[in-house]
Amino acid sequence: MEKDFNAEVASGATSTSDPAAAVPDTKAEFEAWLDKLRPRKPLGGQGQQSPSLDHHEPDFFVSCTAGDCDISFAGVVHMEGFVSANIRSDTGTLVTGGGLIDGNIDVGAAYIDGSVIGNIRAHERVVLYSEAKVAGNIIAPALSTKPGALFEGDCILHESMAQRMVPISSNTPVEIVDQF
Numbered sequence: 001m002e003k004d005f006n007a008e009v010a011s012g013a014t015s016t017s018d019p020a021a022a023v024p025d026t027k028a029e030f031e032a033w034l035d036k037l038r039p040r041k042p043l044g045g046q047g048q049q050s051p052s053l054d055h056h057e058p059d060f061f062v063s064c065t066a067g068d069c070d071i072s073f074a075g076v077v078h079m080e081g082f083v084s085a086n087i088r089s090d091t092g093t094l095v096t097g098g099g100l101i102d103g104n105i106d107v108g109a110a111y112i113d114g115s116v117i118g119n120i121r122a123h124e125r126v127v128l129y130s131e132a133k134v135a136g137n138i139i140a141p142a143l144s145t146k147p148g149a150l151f152e153g154d155c156i157l158h159e160s161m162a163q164r165m166v167p168i169s170s171n172t173p174v175e176i177v178d179q180f
Contacts, residue, residue: 069103080114091123098131110140119153 069085071077073092080097087094087101091108100115110122113129120126122140130148137153145151 086118104136 071083071085071087073087073089076093076095077087077089078095078097079087079099079101081099082102083099084102086103087105087107089107093109093111094105094107095111096114096116098114100117102117104118105116105120105122107122109124110120110126111129112120112127112132112134114131115133115135117135119136120134120138120140122138124140125142125144126138126140128134128143128145128149128151130146132145132149132151134149134151135153137156138151139156139158141158143155143157
């Protein structure tokens with residue numbers, strides 16, 4: 001019979017008459033802890049949803065049907081890992097870390113430091129950090145790229161029409177007017 005040195009170290013004794021008595025019973029302690037974690041009411045039952053949840057608009061919404069997923073959000077969302085979905089927010093900010101987004105992005109601002117396969121449209125700005133890899137078109141009023149960023153596609157820097165319009169005056173050469 002081999003000597004159990006782990007049991008001796010755990011109990012703090014080097015020799016006992018009954019080595020089984022020196023080992024603590026962790027199963028009972030674990031079962032008591034696990035019982036505290038169990039929900040008191042059945043999950044997904046026929047009970048009513050909390051009234052506080054019924055009155056609040058969600059900040060984040062995911063809808064998937066037959067492999068076509070859409071993610072809508074408000075505020076700021078930080079995504080890492082693999083996501084195959086179209087991402088949309090009128091005024092929200094998307095921040096990506098390492099990983100891949102396979103889908104189109106339409107947000108207020110996008111800060112990309114991962115890979116994107118799809119088009120990016122931002123109402124404010126797009127920033128491509130050094131680890132960014134984008135295969136798709138970018139449409140935004142401002143684009144910033146850091147050294148090391150890779151971008152394959154077309155970039156359309158748009159501004160509101162009021163800012164782009166050049167006032168025509170009698171001093172404006174005809175060649176410039178013809179371009180508009």
